[in-house]
Amino acid sequence: MPxxxxxxxxxxxxxxxxxxxxxxxxEDIEALRELLGEGKPVTQPSIVLSGWAARTRLFSxxxxxxLGFLLPGELIGFCSQxxxxxxxxxxxxxxVNLCAAPQQGSAGLAEAYAFxxxxxxxxxxxxIARLGRMSAYERLIDWLLEIRDRLAISxxxxxxxxxxxxxxxxxxxxxxxxxxxxxxxxxxxxREGLIVSRGGMVRLPDPARLEEIVDYRxxxxxxxx
Amino acid sequence: MPxxxxxxxxxxxxxxxxxxxxxxxxEDIEALRELLGEGKPVTQPSIVLSGWAARTRLFSxxxxxxLGFLLPGELIGFCSQxxxxxxxxxxxxxxVNLCAAPQQGSAGLAEAYAFxxxxxxxxxxxxIARLGRMSAYERLIDWLLEIRDRLAISxxxxxxxxxxxxxxxxxxxxxxxxxxxxxxxxxxxxREGLIVSRGGMVRLPDPARLEEIVDYRxxxxxxxx
DNA sequence: CGGCGGTTTGAAATCTGTCAAGCGGGGTGG
DNA sequence: CCACCCCGCTTGACAGATTTCAAACCGCCG
Numbered sequence: 354m355p356x357x358x359x360x361x362x363x364x365x366x367x368x369x370x371x372x373x374x375x376x377x378x379x380e381d382i383e384a385l386r387e388l389l390g391e392g393k394p395v396t397q398p399s400i401v402l403s404g405w406a407a408r409t410r411l412f413s414x415x416x417x418x419x420l421g422f423l424l425p426g427e428l429i430g431f432c433s434q435x436x437x438x439x440x441x442x443x444x445x446x447x448x449v450n451l452c453a454a455p456q457q458g459s460a461g462l463a464e465a466y467a468f469x470x471x472x473x474x475x476x477x478x479x480x481i482a483r484l485g486r487m488s489a490y491e492r493l494i495d496w497l498l499e500i501r502d503r504l505a506i507s508x509x510x511x512x513x514x515x516x517x518x519x520x521x522x523x524x525x526x527x528x529x530x531x532x533x534x535x536x537x538x539x540x541x542x543x544r545e546g547l548i549v550s551r552g553g554m555v556r557l558p559d560p561a562r563l564e565e566i567v568d569y570r571x572x573x574x575x576x577x578x
Numbered sequence: 579m580p581x582x583x584x585x586x587x588x589x590x591x592x593x594x595x596x597x598x599x600x601x602x603x604x605e606d607i608e609a610l611r612e613l614l615g616e617g618k619p620v621t622q623p624s625i626v627l628s629g630w631a632a633r634t635r636l637f638s639x640x641x642x643x644x645l646g647f648l649l650p651g652e653l654i655g656f657c658s659q660x661x662x663x664x665x666x667x668x669x670x671x672x673x674v675n676l677c678a679a680p681q682q683g684s685a686g687l688a689e690a691y692a693f694x695x696x697x698x699x700x701x702x703x704x705x706i707a708r709l710g711r712m713s714a715y716e717r718l719i720d721w722l723l724e725i726r727d728r729l730a731i732s733x734x735x736x737x738x739x740x741x742x743x744x745x746x747x748x749x750x751x752x753x754x755x756x757x758x759x760x761x762x763x764x765x766x767x768x769r770e771g772l773i774v775s776r777g778g779m780v781r782l783p784d785p786a787r788l789e790e791i792v793d794y795r796x797x798x799x800x801x802x803x
Numbered sequence: 804c805g806g807c808g809g810t811t812t813g814a815a816a817t818c819t820g821t822c823a824a825g826c827g828g829g830g831t832g833g
Numbered sequence: 834c835c836a837c838c839c840c841g842c843t844t845g846a847c848a849g850a851t852t853t854c855a856a857a858c859c860g861c862c863g
Contacts (some may be wrong), residue, residue, distance in 0.1 A: 410707045413793045418710040420703050441703055477702045478645050478666055482635040484709035485643040485754030489851070520809065529710030531852055536811065568638045570665050714819070745841065756820055761843065 366507035370426030404449035419527040426507035514556040595651025595732040629674035644752040651732035720792040739781040
């Protein structure tokens with residue numbers, strides 16, 4: 354059960370995540386381990402090995418909206434970005450390592466992919482609700498909780514501490530706010546003791562309180578059997 | 579080529595849309611026509627025959643966000659709503675007729691489904707950008723243009739006139755605004771001569787101007803060959 | 804040391820929400 | 834047939850959240 358592994362090499366995160374989403378055979382894991390070891394950049398359906406990437410829409414007048422993040426262990430280009438519809442750009446926010454996703458594997462691997470796709474859609478829905486109906490304060494909290502959970506799936510979140518390698522400007526472009534206002538809300542949360550952050554690391558001392566504030570509903574990861 | 583059919587019976591809209599998305603065989607069309615004729619309500623992957631439905635998130639304090647619409651000819655439950663993730667509700671906004679989607683058909687039908695899924699994701703991305711980075715005025719315009727295009731695929735939009743069976747409150751829950759403000763923006767657009775509406779019908783006299791205002795990028799529907 | 808990107812701060816402007824009341828049409832029951 | 838009611842649309846005055854603009858601050862690197 355790799356779910357409780359500590360942070361270590363780049364592909365551990367991916368293995369953690371995929372085997373959290375479905376039951377993988379030892380052969381699947383071996384196949385993944387081989388591929389992940391190479392880490393060559395691809396444009397095919399891929400897996401993020403390490404780093405943060407973002408799907409972005411840029412407006413002609415310079416406004417920018419981050420549509421979603423691609424975190425370690427998450428998949429790119431499966432159901433998405435079909436030929437004629439590529440109005441969105443995927444760009445790396447940090448150093449990113451990709452690798453091609455194994456196309457055929459066991460039913461377990463296919464299930465992990467499918468589940469990953471469902472999760473992606475789930476996060477899109479949550480992002481919409483966040484932008485449409487939450488205050489700036491709530492948006493920040495809700496987003497932090499989501500990122501905590503997503504990183505936890507890959508084992509990159511340790512006891513409500515995790516790394517967020519974003520500028521406040523990028524965060525603003527995610528949450529539909531200005532960087533100035535993101536700054537103010539972050540300070541408020543810090544003053545209230547609801548977040549502790551230093552050098553890109555974030556800790557949530559009282560997650561239960563945060564979840565209550567935003568009526569947070571985690572994505573339930575329940576294997577089909 | 580059914581793309582230019584006038585509005586007629588319920589299943590014409592669906593046939594129009596699916597054959598706009600991919601090349602269907604006469605057998606596909608016949609199979610669809612049979613199924614669509616029945617119109618029995620299902621919980622399986624389904625096709626909206628007529629009417630508007632919406633995927634909605636309700637907050638515990640009563641706030642509501644409409645995550646997306648399901649219009650005639652569009653598909654439900656394909657990539658979506660996997661078991662553990664059903665935090666969203668689909669509800670009918672008007673009388674809705676559904677039918678089960680034919681599960682196996684020609685490659686053309688499969689392609690139409692895949693394309694439909696890609697379109698759905700595209701609309702989700704656009705919705706996010708709309709909510710995150712557009713003013714109330716722009717959100718309204720952008721949404722109207724999208725609906726015009728989506729209805730046009732099923733032949734339900736005639737020369738920039740189409741039917742929008744929503745209350746201003748529902749529109750507000752879509753665009754992340756209050757109904758009061760939606761009302762004001764609608765009046766502004768009417769005063770400016772950019773929209774004409776009566777009894778649920780909307781006409782856009784100067785779509786080019788609208789598209790320019792919001793930097794509108796239509797979803798390109800290009801067959802794979 | 805100077806410059807640079809990112810963060811922090813303040814004051815004022817703007818957009819959007821809130822509250823509350825009036826209006827209008829369509830349906831229902833007397 | 835009319836009175837009434839309900840829901841959705843409209844309007845106004847006001848409050849509040851968020852943006853804008855501008856400057857200062859900070860750590861880091863060349």
